[in-house]
Structures are given as C-alpha cells and as structure tokens.
Amino acid sequence: MDRVVIVGGGISGLSLAYFLYRERPSLEIIVLEAGDRFGGKIWSDRKDDFLCESGVNGFLDNRPKTLELASMLSLEPLRSNDDARKRYIYSGGKLHLIPESPKEFLTSDLLSIRGRIRVMCEVIAPKAIWKNETLAEFARRRLGKEAYEKLIDPMISGIYAGDPEELSLESCFPRVYQLEKEYGSLIRGMIKLQKKAKREGKPPVGPGPGGTLSSFRSGMSALIRALESKLVGKLRPNSKVIYIQRRDDEYVVELKDREITTKKVVVATPAYEASNILKKLDPGLYVVLSNIPYPPLSVVCLGYRREKVPHDLKGFGFLIPFKEGRNILGSLWDSSIFPDRAPHGYVLIRCMVGGMRRPELALMDRDKLIGIVQKELYDIMGIREEPDFVSYYFHEKAIPQYMRDHPRWLSSIETIRSRYRGLYITGNAYRGIGVNDCIENSYKLAQEILRT
Numbered sequence: 512m513d514r515v516v517i518v519g520g521g522i523s524g525l526s527l528a529y530f531l532y533r534e535r536p537s538l539e540i541i542v543l544e545a546g547d548r549f550g551g552k553i554w555s556d557r558k559d560d561f562l563c564e565s566g567v568n569g570f571l572d573n574r575p576k577t578l579e580l581a582s583m584l585s586l587e588p589l590r591s592n593d594d595a596r597k598r599y600i601y602s603g604g605k606l607h608l609i610p611e612s613p614k615e616f617l618t619s620d621l622l623s624i625r626g627r628i629r630v631m632c633e634v635i636a637p638k639a640i641w642k643n644e645t646l647a648e649f650a651r652r653r654l655g656k657e658a659y660e661k662l663i664d665p666m667i668s669g670i671y672a673g674d675p676e677e678l679s680l681e682s683c684f685p686r687v688y689q690l691e692k693e694y695g696s697l698i699r700g701m702i703k704l705q706k707k708a709k710r711e712g713k714p715p716v717g718p719g720p721g722g723t724l725s726s727f728r729s730g731m732s733a734l735i736r737a738l739e740s741k742l743v744g745k746l747r748p749n750s751k752v753i754y755i756q757r758r759d760d761e762y763v764v765e766l767k768d769r770e771i772t773t774k775k776v777v778v779a780t781p782a783y784e785a786s787n788i789l790k791k792l793d794p795g796l797y798v799v800l801s802n803i804p805y806p807p808l809s810v811v812c813l814g815y816r817r818e819k820v821p822h823d824l825k826g827f828g829f830l831i832p833f834k835e836g837r838n839i840l841g842s843l844w845d846s847s848i849f850p851d852r853a854p855h856g857y858v859l860i861r862c863m864v865g866g867m868r869r870p871e872l873a874l875m876d877r878d879k880l881i882g883i884v885q886k887e888l889y890d891i892m893g894i895r896e897e898p899d900f901v902s903y904y905f906h907e908k909a910i911p912q913y914m915r916d917h918p919r920w921l922s923s924i925e926t927i928r929s930r931y932r933g934l935y936i937t938g939n940a941y942r943g944i945g946v947n948d949c950i951e952n953s954y955k956l957a958q959e960i961l962r963t
Contacts, residue, residue: 513538515960516764516771518752518788519779520544521551523938523949525738526580527777528745530957533583541771542742543764545751545784549739552909553946555730558902560854562730563812563861565904567946568843569731573722574947576954581727584737591724591827595848599829601837601891602661606829609662622657629655634696643915646683647675653697665830668840671944672808672866673912682913682921682942724827726849731946754791755934762933775933775960781805782911782940792931799923802916803940805908807873809864811884812845814857814900821893824858829891838872839864839887857899860888867912877903911940935960 515531517524520542528542548554552566570577572588581588599606600621610616617627636653644652646667650659659675667675671683681688687697694700727733739746754765755776764771778785786800827848830841840863846853853859862884865873872880881901888894914920921941928936937956939949 514773515540515775515777516773517542517777517779519938520549520746521779522553522946523953524779525549525735526950527779527937527953527957528742529738530954531960532742534957534961540745542746543750543752544748547748549746550732550735553731553735555732556902559900561814561859561900562852563902564730565810567731569724569726570946571722572725574951576951577947580950584741586727586733586737588725589728589849591848594825595724595827597826599826600661600665601829601831601835621661626655626657630658634698644680645676645915646678646680649680660834661832665832665841668833668866669830671912672806672840672863672910674867677914679913679915679917682917728851752788755788756791777935777937779937781908781938783908785936793927795927799920802920804912805910806867807865807870808906808909809873809880810904811862811864811881812902813860813898814853815896815898817856817858819894819896820858833868837887838883840866910944
C-alpha cells in the first residue's frame with residue numbers, strides 16, 4: 512500500500528493530509544506532530560467567555576481554496592463586521608483613519624501635502640536599480656520617504672512583525688512586484704486592471720489584497736478541529752521526528768523510540784525544525800533552511816467593561832510606524848472585528864509586542880510586559896482603568912521572515928530537494944505566510960504527490 516508520511520501538524524500538514532485522503536482514500540497517511548496539539552500558530556483560546564486568538568485571527572475570502580476547504584468540512588465562514596473596514600495609523604500623537612478612496616487620501620492629514628503629492632508622482636517614479644529590492648527600498652522609490660514611514664512601515668509590522676529594510680518585495684508581495692514589472696507603475700497598473708474588471712463585470716480592483724477578513728464562529732481553531740475529525744487514525748501527536756535519512760530506495764523517519772519507512776515524506780514544519788530534521792539527509796538543506804529567521808512575538812489580550820474604554824472602537828484597530836518609538840506594534844479590536852469575542856457589555860483588545868526590530872520586548876517578564884501594553888493603550892487610546900481580563904501568549908519563533916535573499920534561498924532549496932525523489936518541503940516559510948497561502952500550496956502539493 513502507498514504511504515505518505517507528513518512531518519508537522521500545522522495547517523499546512525493537516526490540509527495536505529486531508530486533500531490527499533479526499534482524492535485517494537486508500538492511501539496510508541501518517542501525520543507526525545511533535546507536540547500534543549495540532550494547528551501550529553492557529554489556536555483559539557476561550558477563557559471567561561472571551562475568545563482569544565493566540566496567533567492567526569482570520570483569512571481573506573478572496574482566495575477560493577480556503578472557502579472550498581471550509582465547504583468540504585461543512586464549516587460556515589464568518590465575515591468580519593462592517594466596522595472592521597476602518598483601520599487606523601497612530602502618528603504624531605493621534606490615531607488617523609487610513610484613507611480608503613482617492614478623495615479621502617487627498618483630504619487626510621496623515622501625510623503632509625508634500626507627502627501626498629509625492630505619492631501621486633508614483634507614475635513617474637524611477638525604475639529599480641537592483642534586482643533583490645527590499646520593501647523599504649521599493650516604497651521610498653515609488654511612494655516617497657513619508658509614505659513609506661507612515662503607511663508601508665506599519666503595514667509590514669502588522670503582517671510580518673518584520674523590518675521592511677530587510678524583507679524582500681518579490682517574496683512578500685509578489686502581486687505588487689509583478690504589477691510594477693508589467694505596467695511600470697502601481698497607479699497605472701491599478702487603473703488598467705480596474706477598467707478590465709469593469710469590462711468583465713467583476714468587482715473593482717484595489718491596491719490591497721482585497722477580500723473580506725473571515726474566520727469562524729468559534730475562532731480559527733474550528734478549521735483545525737474539523738480537519739482532525741476527518742483524519743481520525745492518521746494523526747500521531749507527541750511524535751517528534753529527530754532525523755530523516757535515506758536507506759536504499761526509502762526514507763527512514765527516525766523518532767525517539769521508533770522509525771517509520773516510506774517512499775514519500777513531506778516536511779511541513781517551520782524552517783528551523785526542517786533544517787535539523789534534514790541535516791543528516793543533506794547538509795546543504797540544513798544550511799539554506801537555517802537562513803530563514805523567526806523573531807519572537809508576544810500577544811496580549813485585554814478585556815474591559817465597555818464603559819472603561821473611551822474610544823468608540825469602530826474599526827479594525829491600529830498600527831504604529833516604527834519611527835514613533837512606541838512599545839507595541841499595534842492593536843486589534845477583536846470584539847469589533849467578529850461577534851462573540853467578548854461577553855455582553857465587554858470589549859476585547861489584542862496587542863502585539865516584539866518582532867524583528869524589538870525582540871527584547873517580546874522576551875520580557877509577563878507582568879512587566881502587560882504593564883507596558885496597558886501604558887501604551889493609556890497613551891494612545893486613553894484607557895485609564897485596569898482590565899477585567901488578561902491573557903498572554905508567547906511565540907519564541909513567530910513569523911518566518913522573507914529576507915532580501917529569499918528568492919535565491921527558495922531556488923537553492925528546490926534545486927537540492929529535486930535530487931531526492933519522494934521528498935517534499937512545504938509550510939509558511941517559503942511561498943506565503945497566510946492561511947490562504949498554506950492551503951493553496953497544500954492543494955497543489957497534494958496534486959503533485961498523487962501524480963508521482
């Protein structure tokens with residue numbers, strides 16, 4: 512009987528296992544997870560009737576594979592509230608609503624008049640002078656320094672908890688990279704795409720990724736629980752893989768107390784774990800995979816009685832430019848984004864601390880860190896009262912960083928991997944960090960595995 516061993520029980524490993532099982536029920540599938548919980552960074556934690564997402568809080572509904580998977584699992588996605596369309600940037604001592612239209616952009620005081628004019632000059636911005644451009648280099652070149660510092664920088668912190676001066680444009684935002692490559696200008700490209708969408712009767716195209724943030728009534732863990740229920744008998748928790756080696760025409764998956772042989776093995780762990788697992792098989796893979804950094808990140812959830820928070824909380828939350836020198840990356844107003852995230856009469860606010868540029872903050876003592884977060888919310892939102900609920904989550908290695916050389920690293924990984932028939936590597940460390948990316952990549956990989 513054919514066997515596929517999947518190492519890693521996050522969303523990539525679980526969705527891959529399900530796609531394989533659905534297409535070929537006779538296939539023997541084994542999913543090995545080092546810990547006692549499946550789901551990786553997806554973990555919805557309900558305490559005292561507050562629902563806290565320790566990591567991933569949703570997915571955009573503009574990519575079909577996640578919606579298709581939810582339908583297969585009989586899950587009904589929950590779209591975010593209309594208020595969540597409003598997003599804020601903290602700059603110059605106050606919260607500014609991010610403009611959603613050209614008219615709002617022209618009248619917003621987030622950027623100076625000079626900064627707004629510079630953005631409008633994007634159509635005549637110079638071409639890149641080097642190939643592996645970082646997000647910061649790209650933003651300054653096309654949009655200007657002010658737009659980079661006040662708009663692009665906080666957006667990157669919110670998505671990657673990363674440093675735009677080090678992250679690869681091509682790897683982090685391939686759509687933007689291709690847009691400039693094809694049209695020579697982001698504005699020119701968006702205008703042409705909007706005209707095309709109108710001709711074809713499709714929704715208008717915007718500068719962002721599009722779609723509506725979605726989750727599930729009981730949080731993102733609903734997706735993990737549904738996958739687990741479909742993979743009964745195939746999941747092996749508390750099964751840490753030490754090494755993968757080659758023996759004759761098979762792979763030997765070594766665990767602490769046993770080994771499993773297979774002709775097809777998928778490594779769906781974080782890159783730092785994959786590097787150690789594959790070290791004996793190929794030292795070259797160990798070296799390249801070790802290049803991908805993961806900064807620490809802490810998540811602090813605070814619940815308040817509604818009357819304790821002076822802000823109307825009609826929005827998604829706010830992000831903070833690095834130049835502001837604050838001690839949090841931003842804040843999500845979770846109870847404004849989705850229903851049932853807080854008990855009646857209460858609100859839930861989630862803050863992110865640390866990341867690539869301030870890792871030392873994420874590593875602080877829990878109580879001291881919570882105090883810092885409260886001070887930030889006092890300064891920024893005027894919340895003077897003590898919270899009624901506190902929950903804290905620490906990720907020692909949080910989000911993989913797609914550095915300037917990431918495209919070259921991907922090429923090296925694929926070149927080496929292709930030498931080993933039946934070996935596959937997947938996960939959010941390579942071609943997209945989001946849930947949609949992981950599920951789409953798992954679907955494609957399942958088709959590849961079934962063809963061979």
